Amino acid sequence: MGNRLTQIATRTGDDGSTGLGDNTRVSKASARPQAMGDVDELNSHIGLLLCEPMPQDVRELLIDLQHQLFNLGGELSMPGFELLKDEALAQLDQALAQYNAHLPRLQEFILPAGTRAACQAHVCRTVARRAERSVVALQHSQAMRPAPRQYLNRLSDLLFVLARVLNRLDGSGQISEQASAEVYWSSQRLARLQQGD
16 A cells, blocks of 8 residues: 655656556556546535535535545555445445435426535535446456445435435424425426326
């Protein structure tokens, strides 16, 4: 495993290469740094989401997700190394079941809209999908275990569910079954349903 950074401005990347955790250097344009960068961007967007008001249980979940994403980034930076554990996938499944249980069934697609917290959760969701695509592209060229891809796939689903949860916050920052800032896509099908056809 590579040394921890003791300084940031090393200038070693001026030639367009970056160092991996196993002390090898690769082009910054190659698939592994792309995947690492997308995971890092996702983690940063979750950090921005954490600036918003939200219930404490959602906050604690998001903070733990940041740590798991850091593990995932570390695993991506060290070919052949395993940092993301099975428990991280199980946590996503448990959270999906927990938060989905209290949401009404979707009548139609929803837009990435509503409250600012929900919109930021949707941004996180889309970046998670991009990170997943980057990991899939990396796996096409290099042997990797499936956990990183699976984690990002399930995480994007969870972020969609959390966006729906955050659109149901009341004035006190608690989740309300009655309150909803969700914006449904104005489709022909939904218009017919609303007219009773």
